Amino acid sequence: MKALVSRRSLAAMALTVCGAVSALSLAAPAAAAYPEQPIKLVVGFPPGGGGDLYGRMIAQxxxxSVGQTVVVDNKAGAGGNIAADIVSKSKPDGYTLLLAMSGNLAVAAATKPQSIPYKVPDDFSPIGLILEAPHGLFVAHNSRFKTAKDYLAAAKTQKLTFASTGTGAAAHIGMEMVKQAAGVDILHVPYKGSGPAITDMLGGQVDAFFATASPLVGQVRQGQLRLLAITGDKRNAAIPDVPTFKELGLNIPVTQWYGLVAPAGTPEPVVKFLAEHLSKALATTEVRDAIRKDAATERDLPQDRFQKFILEDIARYKSALTPALLKEITQ
Known part of the structure; x- marks a missing residue:
């Protein structure tokens, strides 16, 4: 009887092992075949605007790298929150990705977590950080302010103004950090886009403009704008003459960043595959040069390291939220 039971047990084990091997052999080709169709990269900007250029660069x-077309799908609106919501609710199969950024994954999560229709980080699988770009304090080419020290010193005795591209946006909160660190009160004037803000600054209606530096570096080089200082830990090689706020004794750690995320639940092998290919793309001379030419910096932080970065950035923005600022943002 024992021999019979033993033989039956062995037979059952053999069938189990064979079944497992068969299942693995069927699953392996399916995993190895990814991507079998074009991948959609959802970008929260209109074509040609803002981070759309970075989205198209990474898509290309x-x-x-992956041997499959990556198509940019522009879903502009609500500071990138519409795009983030779409991706958070998409099928987690690796075929819908989001060009994540500081606005929709850090600032929104810090300032209005209850009013956005997605949760950070719960609703996303981080693939990797792509780049960081400093924020900067700009003035007109003919401004009386030659340095950031001049501007901040004047703010202690005069009522100055600064423009931003919107209340509660990353750059707005960045300038609020400058104000807090310098101990000055400067009136915030929000605009819908950098074009009108710069026009009014050049016309003397506002004293300064605080914004992501990279899109405006060209105008600085052409002499239309003057860049007084940038955020970040060190000077940028593309604009070596521009000091950091840190050099002025003001620790302003926030930057404008972009990265890739997928919907939560995307299979780990797929996320890892995408992270590895993103790292390869960031290591190419073509991508590196495109990022660096206008004072941005490539940042290869894949998966868990990227998620840690996002959580730390949320905490940075939360630290700046005084009751008065929170009231301004939410009213």
Whole structure:
């Protein structure tokens, strides 16, 4: 009887092992085949605007690396929150990705977590950080303020103004950090876009403009604008003459960043595959040069390290939320 039971047990074990091997052999080709169709990269900007250029750059680089087309799908609106919501509710199969940024994954999560229709980090699988760009304090080419020290010193005795591209946006909160660190009160004047803000600054209606530096570096080089100081830990090689706020004794750690995320629940092998190819893309001379030319910096932080970065950035923005600022943002 014992021998019979033993033989039956062995037979059952053999069938189990064979079944497992068969299942693995069927699953392996399916995993190995990814991506079998074009990948959609959802970008929260209109074509040609803001981070759309970075989105298209990464889409093109990933297309070459993974051997499958990566198509940019522009879903502008609500500071990128519409795009984030779409991706958070998409099928987690690796075929819908989000060009995440400081606005929709850090600032929104810090300032209005209850009013956005998605949760950070719960609703996303982090793939990797792409780049960081400093924020900067700009004035007109003919401004009486030659340095950031001049501007901040004047703010202690005069009522000055600064423009931003919107209340509660990353750059707005960045300038609020400058105000807090310098102990000055400067009136915030929000605009819908950098064009009107710069026009009014050049016309003397506002004293300064605080914004992401990279899109405006060209105008600085052409002599239309003057860049007084930037955020970040060290000077940028593309604009070596521009000091950091840190050099002025003001610790302003926030930057404008972009990265890739997928919907939560995306299979780990797929996320890892995308993270590895993103790292390869960031290591290419073509991508590196495109990022660096206008004072941004490539940042290869894949998966868990990227998620840690996002959580730390949320905490940075939360630290700046005084009751008065929170009231301004939420009213």
């Amino acid at each position: 680089a990933l297309s070459k």
